[in-house]
Amino acid sequence: MNRFIRQLLPFGTLILLIAALSALEPDTFLTAENFFNVLSRSSVNGIIAMGMTAVIISGGIDLSVGSMMAVSGMVAGLIMTKDGSIVPTPVLMWVGTLAGLATGLACGLLNGALITKLNLPPFIVTLGTMSAFRGISYVMNDGMMFDVPTYTFLGQSTVASIPVNVLIFLAIALLGFFILRYTPLGRYTYAIGSNRQAAYHAGVNVNRNLLIIYTLTGLFVGLAAMIATSRTVSAQPTAGLSLELDIIAAVVIGGASLTGGRGTVIGTIIGTLLISFLRNGLTLLGISTNIQLVVIGAIIIGAVAIDQMARAKAVESR
Amino acid sequence: MLPGWSLIWRSVIDNHESQNPPPLALRMTGISKRFGPVQALSDVTLTVRPGTVHALVGENGAGKSTLMKILAGVYQPDAGDIEIHGRREVFANPAAALEAGVSMIYQELDLAEHLTVAENIFLGAEPRGALPCMVGHGKMAAQAQELARQYSFDIRPSAAVEDLATGDCQIVEILKALRRKASILVMDEPTSSLSESEARRLFEVVRRLRSQGLAIIYISHRLEEIVDLADEVSVLRDGRLVHSEPASAMDIPKIVHHMVGRELTDFFPSRSAQIGDVLVQVTGLASDAGIENVGFEVRRGEIVGMAGLVGAGRTEVARAIFGVDKKRAGVVTLEGRELRIASPADAIRNGIAFLTEDRKRTGLCLELACSWNITLPSLEQIGFRPFIKPGRESRIAADVGSRMSVKWSSPRAPASSLSGGNQQKLLIARWLLADSKFLIFDEPTRGIDVGAKAEVYLLLNRLAEEGKGILFISSELPELFGVADRILVMRRGRLVGNLVTKETTPEEVMHLAAVEEKT
Structure with missing residues (x-):
């Protein structure tokens, strides 16, 4: 019961926020266009957050997702502009997209391999690759971006007036939900995060599962990178700067525990939307982005504080 | 710091030894405590004389820990009084209990592993160095050495705690308590992680502390050592004190009888398995x-x-x-x-199945559901590949759990909500399901x-009967x-x-x- 209320809290806050903004700014906020705009912008964070949710449930962390996104986008941009023409050909766009996805996958695989083969803490490994990936993305075009003016499908087109990237986000969210809830891989993720030694003694192949989780996260980052590239029709080496913090925040607001074993896809989606709607609403209200940072910081701390108090109470009533 | 109570009462004994029986070190009267719907303690009275070892026994969940946590100021009782050396005390927090001379040594020792023995002993009360803001390391080591010598403990103050054996860590905990001038020492399952020889050494230490006038409350599941060590035995059952008597009048069957409230005639089941x-x-x-x-x-x-x-x-x-x-x-x-x-x-x-000795560290995923803990090694074997069917999983877990008579509010409850015995049964249920x-x-x-x-013995027997x-x-x-x-x-x-x-x-x-x- 208590647990249920705890999970409802971020959702309630989200509904309240939307209601308040609808009342304050009915003309600009409460429009289909604005909603799709917010969802579309959430899609990049949301897709990466699905991977991050699994990583955090397993008791790990991935600080490199922002840099990984930049590298993936830059590899795609490099390939798309390879023939020297300003407008990339459809074939190159396809190849570039696949290369971007493959880059994300490879980066994730590298993280996973370093964590499991060398038995290093995920925080250290991804702190290192965060720096390295960012460096590589700057080197690739001397710190400049690649323009891909016709690469609009993933980020700017719609199907039945719903943005394509929102549909992709939805699909990845369903996939994440399904994996975590209904597959042994998902169950093992919870078990590893809750008690790695116990999971190992119960026959869970801990290393293989961690490798899969980090690699999958890399693939999701690659996908997000292509959406981000398409939204701005350019691959930028500065893409995703400090993105990892936003994503970790969304996962934590959604009820995941950084010590592992706890977290849900639905919670993470709510956390992601909460941050996006808050940003959007505050912007519409004319509050500066600097103040937005302060508000989001307060929400992160508040969400976790309330969570802690609820848990302490639950323990005491036992 | 206040003068230690131990000194005060010691002088009291010296003065009155001949005329009166020594005053009580501790009197807890009419202690009651309720957690939500559970009456953890009702009207418990416990008296402990100085210079004695008072064993506190009872099944898991009988209320021993709750009673001791009340004594240590961790919980506040709903009703009842605590008197320490004849003086009424109300402990609002653990610090107040420490100040009054009550020290607890928990089953899981809480030492700062990377610090030295001396630093642990003086943690929070470090002697000052040349400047008031500095720790006087030399002074601290000397004082630790002196304390150890005074109670004839053989331990090096400069050793790092992480390098010590478990038995020595307990000595550090005891020294920490003595440094605080403890007059009442509570030891919770002190021998559970000790080897035979370490345990024997600990008994010596306990006897020595007793002879120096400390009142020791000793909690243990090992009844042999209680009969051996204790002066008095109090038995708790379902939150009530059911028996309290000098140990000389008690033996193991009698203690067991009071603990469970029934004779354990068939404690060990008769063997009937066919050996193949x-x-x-x-x-x-x-x-x-x-x-x-x-x-x-x-x-x-x-x-x-x-x-x-x-x-x-x-x-x-x-x-x-x-x-x-x-x-x-x-x-x-x-x-x-x-x-x-x-x-x-x-x-x-x-x-092959392996029920490990440390169920918290290598056995259970405590915050996960009981059913998840049961099915963890068998997820792929019992047809959950590629997908888990939650309804079927719950039924399977509930079925094997009831065969093991695990007491849970629901298979979905976290494993941490079960008592120690039920957690162990949960783990056995896991291997029952894995059909090892x-x-x-x-x-x-x-x-x-x-x-x-x-119940565990009975189950071992049943498994053997199944071949x-x-x-x-x-x-x-x-x-x-x-x-x-x-x-x-x-x-x-x-x-x-x-x-x-x-x-x-x-x-x-x-x-x-x-x-x-x-x-």
């Missing part, structure tokens, strides 16, 4: 964890006990068989087939109450003799005895296990 052909054969097993050339066999329907002192390599044998430790040499065959096991996953696939052929139980009754112990082979590792000789068909004895990583239970005696087993210590 050889199921498991281990030959020449060796690992880098220190075991050499271990060989034995287990037949279908047989319970093979394994005795040995702590550190003799019993758990290491299990770990090598189960694939946790890498084998350096040796062959394990099951049903005549040689097994290649490189990880627990391989072992489980081949029908050969089960290794490492100290399955450690830290669980008498009633749950009897499974069981390796039963235990430090308690009575249960080995009560349950096992044969007893293997380990000493220093080697198998030194393979005895038929009916043809041997506890003395012989103990002698084999400890002979090197005696010479």
Whole structure:
């Protein structure tokens, strides 16, 4: 019961926020266009957050997702502009997209391999690759971006007036939900995060599962990178700067525990939307982005504080 | 700092020793405490005289911990009084209890591992150095040394706590309490993680502290040591004090009787399993964890006990068989087939189960659902590949859980909500579901109450009747003799005895296990 209320809290806050903004700014906020705009912008964070949710449930962390996104986008941009023409050909766009996805996958695989083969803490490994990936993305075009003016499908087109990237986000969210809830891989993720030694003694192949989780996260980052590239029709080496913090925040607001074993896809989606709607609403209200940072910081701390108090109470009533 | 109460009452005793009985060190009267719907304690009265060891016994959940946490100021009672050396006290927090001279030594020691012995002893009350803002390390070491000498403890103040054996860590905890001028010392299961010789040394320490006038409240599941050590015994059952008497008038059957409220005539079930052909054969097993050339066999329907002192390599044998430790040499065959096991996953696939001795560290995922803990090793075997069907999973878990008579509010409740005995049954249920052929139980009754112990014995028996082979590792000789068909004895990583239970005696087993210590 208590647990249920705890999970409802971020959702309630989200509904309240939307209601308040609808009342304050009915003309600009409460429009289909604005909603799709917010969802579309959430899609990049949301897709990466699905991977991050699994990583955090397993008791790990991935600080490199922002840099990984930049590298993936830059590899795609490099390939798309390879023939020297300003407008990339459809074939190159396809190849570039696949290369971007493959880059994300490879980066994730590298993280996973370093964590499991060398038995290093995920925080250290991804702190290192965060720096390295960012460096590589700057080197690739001397710190400049690649323009891909016709690469609009993933980020700017719609199907039945719903943005394509929102549909992709939805699909990845369903996939994440399904994996975590209904597959042994998902169950093992919870078990590893809750008690790695116990999971190992119960026959869970801990290393293989961690490798899969980090690699999958890399693939999701690659996908997000292509959406981000398409939204701005350019691959930028500065893409995703400090993105990892936003994503970790969304996962934590959604009820995941950084010590592992706890977290849900639905919670993470709510956390992601909460941050996006808050940003959007505050912007519409004319509050500066600097103040937005302060508000989001307060929400992160508040969400976790309330969570802690609820848990302490639950323990005491036992 | 206030003058220590110990000094005050010591002078009180000196003055009145001849005329009056010594005053009480502790009197807790009419203590009641309720947590939500659970009445944890009702109207408990406990009196402890200085210079005595007062044993507090009771099954898990009887209220021992709650009572002691009230004494230590962790919980506040709903009703009742606490008097320390005749003075009424209300402890709003643990600091207040410490100030009044009550020190607790918990089962899980809470020392700062990276600090030295002296730094731990003086944690929070460091002597000052040249400047008031500095710690006087030299002074601190000297004072620690003096304290250790005063109570004749052999311990080096500059040693890092992480390098100490568990027994020495307890000595540090005791010194910490003595530094705080404790006059009432509560020890919660102090011997549960000690070897035989460390435990004997601890008993010496306890006797010495008693002779120096401390009042010691001693909580233990090991009734033998209570009969041996205690001056008085109080028994709690279902939150009530059911019996309190000098230990001289008590013996183990009597204590057990009060604890469970019934006679345990069939404490050890009668053996009825048919012993069949050889199921498991281990030959020449060796690992880098220190075991050499271990060989034995287990037949279908047989319970093979394994005795040995702590550190003799019993758990290491299990770990090598189960694939946790890498084998350096040796062959394990099951049903005549040689097994290649490189990880627990391989072992489980081949029908081997391992109930580890530390259920919190290597057994349970505490915050996950009971049902999840049960199905964890079997997820892919019981047809949950590729997808888990939650409804079916809950039914399967509920079914195997009820066969093990696990008491839970629901299979979805987190494993942390169960008592120790029920957690252990949950883990046994896990291996029941995995349908293993050969089960290794490492100290399955450690830290669980008498009633749950009897259930575990019964279950071992039932598994044997189903034709499974069981390796039963235990430090308690009575249960080995009560349950096992044969007893293997380990000493220093080697198998030194393979005895038929009916043809041997506890003395012989103990002698084999400890002979090197005696010479």
